[in-house]
Amino acid sequence: xxxxxxxxxxxxxxxxxxxxxxxxxxxxxxxxxxxxxxxxxxxxxxxxxxxxxxxxxxxxxxxxxxxxxxxxxxxxxxxxxxxxxxxxxxxxxxxxxxxxxxxxxxxxxxxxxxxxxxxxxxxxxxxxxxxxxxxxxxxxxxxxxxxxxxxxxxxxxxxxxxxxxxxxxxxxxxxxxxxxxxxxxxxxxxxxxxxxxxxxxxxxxxxxxxxxxxxxxxxxxxxxxxxxxxxxxxxxx
Amino acid sequence: xxxxxxxxxxxxxxxxxxxxxxxxxxxxxxxxxxxxxxxxxxxxxxxxxxxx
Numbered sequence: 001x002x003x004x005x006x007x008x009x010x011x012x013x014x015x016x017x018x019x020x021x022x023x024x025x026x027x028x029x030x031x032x033x034x035x036x037x038x039x040x041x042x043x044x045x046x047x048x049x050x051x052x053x054x055x056x057x058x059x060x061x062x063x064x065x066x067x068x069x070x071x072x073x074x075x076x077x078x079x080x081x082x083x084x085x086x087x088x089x090x091x092x093x094x095x096x097x098x099x100x101x102x103x104x105x106x107x108x109x110x111x112x113x114x115x116x117x118x119x120x121x122x123x124x125x126x127x128x129x130x131x132x133x134x135x136x137x138x139x140x141x142x143x144x145x146x147x148x149x150x151x152x153x154x155x156x157x158x159x160x161x162x163x164x165x166x167x168x169x170x171x172x173x174x175x176x177x178x179x180x181x182x183x184x185x186x187x188x189x190x191x192x193x194x195x196x197x198x199x200x201x202x203x204x205x206x207x208x209x210x211x212x213x214x215x216x217x218x219x220x221x222x223x224x225x226x227x228x229x230x231x232x233x234x235x236x237x
Numbered sequence: 238x239x240x241x242x243x244x245x246x247x248x249x250x251x252x253x254x255x256x257x258x259x260x261x262x263x264x265x266x267x268x269x270x271x272x273x274x275x276x277x278x279x280x281x282x283x284x285x286x287x288x289x
Contacts (some may be wrong), residue, residue, distance in 0.1 A: 173261065174265070176265060177258060177261050177262065177265070181258070182254070182255075182258040185254050185257065186251060186254045189250035189251065189253065189254045190247055190250055190251070192250060193243070193246045193247045193249075193250045196246075197242055197243055197246040198243055201239075202239075207239065210239055210240065210243045213240065213244060213247070214243055214246075214247040217244065217247045217248060217251060218247065218251070221251045
């Protein structure tokens with residue numbers, strides 16, 4: 001991939017953070033409107049714009065925190081630190097890896113929460129959590145595994161998580177879908193494109209801006225979806 | 238080149254998601270319509286049977 005000037009990377013990062021913040025704001029706005037509507041209706045009533053609204057808030061919040069924390073880590077902790085990392089820098093590195101692995105895991109859990117409903121989602125949450133913990137702990141125990149194996153591990157986990165996230169979608173085909181279902185499916189589709197045609201194709205450490213581009217498109221689309229849902233709720237008043 | 242592939246691929250993923258959600262909603266609306274039509278027909282048959 002062609003090297004870009006540092007300013008372009010900063011602008012791209014800023015655009016991703018802004019898109020995630022706007023999507024989070026839209027999700028919060030929607031969840032707030034929905035909690036008021038739920039108060040007057042039976043809790044089990046299906047409201048297309050409201051069902052699972054809190055899951056989308058959680059996803060957007062995780063994405064935003066992930067983006068900011070990772071950038072802060074690379075700027076103030078890892079830059080210039082001697083390799084292999086040791087002491088507190090190593091602890092921060094393992095935390096960073098756990099957070100990076102956490103995004104596809106959280107996405108898969110959100111998919112099961114939204115599409116599979118409460119009853120049959122619990123074993124899936126446990127499976128996702130256990131898988132995340134085993135992979136994150138494995139990277140701690142086998143440290144340092146090198147860039148190639150770290151990339152393979154992250155890529156493998158991402159592919160498994162995306163595949164696992166798609167399982168409940170097929171199961172929920174005959175159930176009513178709302179905004180949260182569309183939001184989660186959108187983020188899973190974007191994650192799939194990151195996993196299949198994104199930075200992992202060659203070198204995620206050098207090409208991560210490819211993933212940033214995909215996330216920018218994904219979160220701009222999500223923000224538009226949230227804005228549409230808020231407009232629908234407002235028009236129904 | 239990689240940038241174009243990722244941008245087009247992600248836009249395609251977003252479009253496929255939108256089409257899937259739209260298809261699911263239309264299909265569900267049609268299924269609901271079918272259920273309603275069957276219910277109305279069953280009620281009509283019931284009323285007609287009772288009358289007969």
